[in-house]
Amino acid sequence: MGGLDRDLLKRYPLLRRFLIARGLAASAGAAATITQAVGLAQVLTTPTNGTLVLLGAVAVARVALAWWDRWSAEAAAGEWKHILRVEAVAGLRARGLRGSAGAGSVGTLLTKGIDAAENYVTGPLAALPDAVVTPVAVLGALFALDWPSALVVVVTVPLVVLLLALVGTYTRDRSAHQLAELLRLGSQFLEAVSGLITLRVLGRENHTAQRVREVADAHRVATVRTLRWAFLSSLVLETITCLSVALIAVPVGFRLLEGSLTLAVGLAVLVLVPEAFRPLRALGAGFHAAEDIRAVLAALSSTGSAVRVQDRLPAPPLTPGPISVRDLAVGFDKPVVTGIRFELEPGGRYALVGPSGSGKTTLLRTIAGLLPPLAGEIRLGDTPLGAIDPRAWNRHLGVVPQRPHLFSGTVAENIYIGLPDAAPDRLWHALDQAGAADFVRALPAGPDTPLGDRALRLSAGERQRLALARALIRTPAVLLLDEPTARLDVTTETAILDAVDRLPATVLVVTHRPRVAARADTVITIADGQAAVSRWQPC
Ligand SMILES: Nc1ncnc2c1ncn2[C@@H]1O[C@H](COP(=O)(O)OP(=O)(O)OP(=O)(O)O)[C@@H](O)[C@H]1O
Numbered sequence: 094m095g096g097l098d099r100d101l102l103k104r105y106p107l108l109r110r111f112l113i114a115r116g117l118a119a120s121a122g123a124a125a126t127i128t129q130a131v132g133l134a135q136v137l138t139t140p141t142n143g144t145l146v147l148l149g150a151v152a153v154a155r156v157a158l159a160w161w162d163r164w165s166a167e168a169a170a171g172e173w174k175h176i177l178r179v180e181a182v183a184g185l186r187a188r189g190l191r192g193s194a195g196a197g198s199v200g201t202l203l204t205k206g207i208d209a210a211e212n213y214v215t216g217p218l219a220a221l222p223d224a225v226v227t228p229v230a231v232l233g234a235l236f237a238l239d240w241p242s243a244l245v246v247v248v249t250v251p252l253v254v255l256l257l258a259l260v261g262t263y264t265r266d267r268s269a270h271q272l273a274e275l276l277r278l279g280s281q282f283l284e285a286v287s288g289l290i291t292l293r294v295l296g297r298e299n300h301t302a303q304r305v306r307e308v309a310d311a312h313r314v315a316t317v318r319t320l321r322w323a324f325l326s327s328l329v330l331e332t333i334t335c336l337s338v339a340l341i342a343v344p345v346g347f348r349l350l351e352g353s354l355t356l357a358v359g360l361a362v363l364v365l366v367p368e369a370f371r372p373l374r375a376l377g378a379g380f381h382a383a384e385d386i387r388a389v390l391a392a393l394s395s396t397g398s399a400v401r402v403q404d405r406l407p408a409p410p411l412t413p414g415p416i417s418v419r420d421l422a423v424g425f426d427k428p429v430v431t432g433i434r435f436e437l438e439p440g441g442r443y444a445l446v447g448p449s450g451s452g453k454t455t456l457l458r459t460i461a462g463l464l465p466p467l468a469g470e471i472r473l474g475d476t477p478l479g480a481i482d483p484r485a486w487n488r489h490l491g492v493v494p495q496r497p498h499l500f501s502g503t504v505a506e507n508i509y510i511g512l513p514d515a516a517p518d519r520l521w522h523a524l525d526q527a528g529a530a531d532f533v534r535a536l537p538a539g540p541d542t543p544l545g546d547r548a549l550r551l552s553a554g555e556r557q558r559l560a561l562a563r564a565l566i567r568t569p570a571v572l573l574l575d576e577p578t579a580r581l582d583v584t585t586e587t588a589i590l591d592a593v594d595r596l597p598a599t600v601l602v603v604t605h606r607p608r609v610a611a612r613a614d615t616v617i618t619i620a621d622g623q624a625a626v627s628r629w630q631p632c
Pocket of ligand 1: 447448455
């Protein structure tokens, strides 16, 4: 049935527990419904004190069950959304973004996309046990009370189930299409905002606004189509339910007039019949939520942002020794560089060179554990990198990417990230080594100056120096630098490289500049998908 996805239940014990608890609650609810219907019929025909007390107790029990139903669904939905987001972030950390997924669409997927989990848990998943248990229980009671009425329900309930299955098949594609439009909108919007300066320079800002409008419109149309179908299926569902109730109510009325049916039984039947359809209607109303979350989970795994938290590797101690790269292949959907072999000795100086797009950054990110190797392995001493807890590896690493990200906090907060208790002299030492001390001192509030959104008030070279200070304050054993001086003048570059040379760390630096490569003992050259290792030789 569309409300239930076996893979999801296998993967998330939380959902299994929720379903079992709801099954028990649905059984209690069905018993209460039948007792209430029969009791109500008796009170209206031959009232007794005992029946009145019983009815009161059942009413209280139903209120308590309704409260618990709501609370348990909200709690399970909140916990599952949290798990999905943690998994998604772990997936992004482990594998990076795959394919053409952009930050905008992944951001939308992780926020609004994963919110669909709430509608799924509080909607079809919560309704499913009730939709299985209650119609069967009510049918049993109807057979005991009045079998001709039960026969009508036997014929009409499968019609409702068939309709739900049809709705599921039809809405599957619609939900995936609607989500794709939503992600496209998120990505277009982010691109338009972050590229505003370029667009203005090119005189294309109106054109881009028009494109965002078009995508927003496409998303609106897709949403309205899905909703139209949901409303239509609800209408058909309600019609089948009303017709079924009418098919039972009319003969019951005639039989009451004829005297072939007692008033108590007739009333009980009339109260019970709508109860057989109620949970199915609830299931049908939230049916599209099941398809929505399925589409979200498929999108998460195709962007590489879904990894099971339980899949985390154990964390053996990190052994000191060289970093050995053995027959490594790096890349994304297909390899960019293959057959890479080299050793990084502790304290050694290495340069990674090669034409633009040859795979230098990809190799650096693989060594940093940000991308999984496509083949071969990286060993730290005797331990494969894959067997080491990423957090343990991170503590030994200093990474300065090509386009470092600075957060909207202060300069100091950006540098202290992960080291909240570091002493201020360490901050100034790191800033000094990175050639950033002078300009930080000149900022309005020194290191306490807020950087604002993505630190746009700083120059590209200043941002790069802060990122270097952030790496150096951690006194890493291994320093991975991706063109760290690409935006700096020669004097600043020389000062920074001198400071880096004085560090005891193993340093691997990606560079296009011969004078930076000249500082390394060993040069790893990547070209045509292959890596070659040589001693530095000036041309
Ligand atoms: N997220 C990604 N998904 C798919 N392919 C990617 C991704 N990132 C990079 N690539 C591709 O991998 C190849 C290597 O890119 P990489 O950034 O490693 O090159 P590079 O040698 O560092 O280049 P440069 O010197 O210009 O920085 C390129 O062809 C690039 O298009």
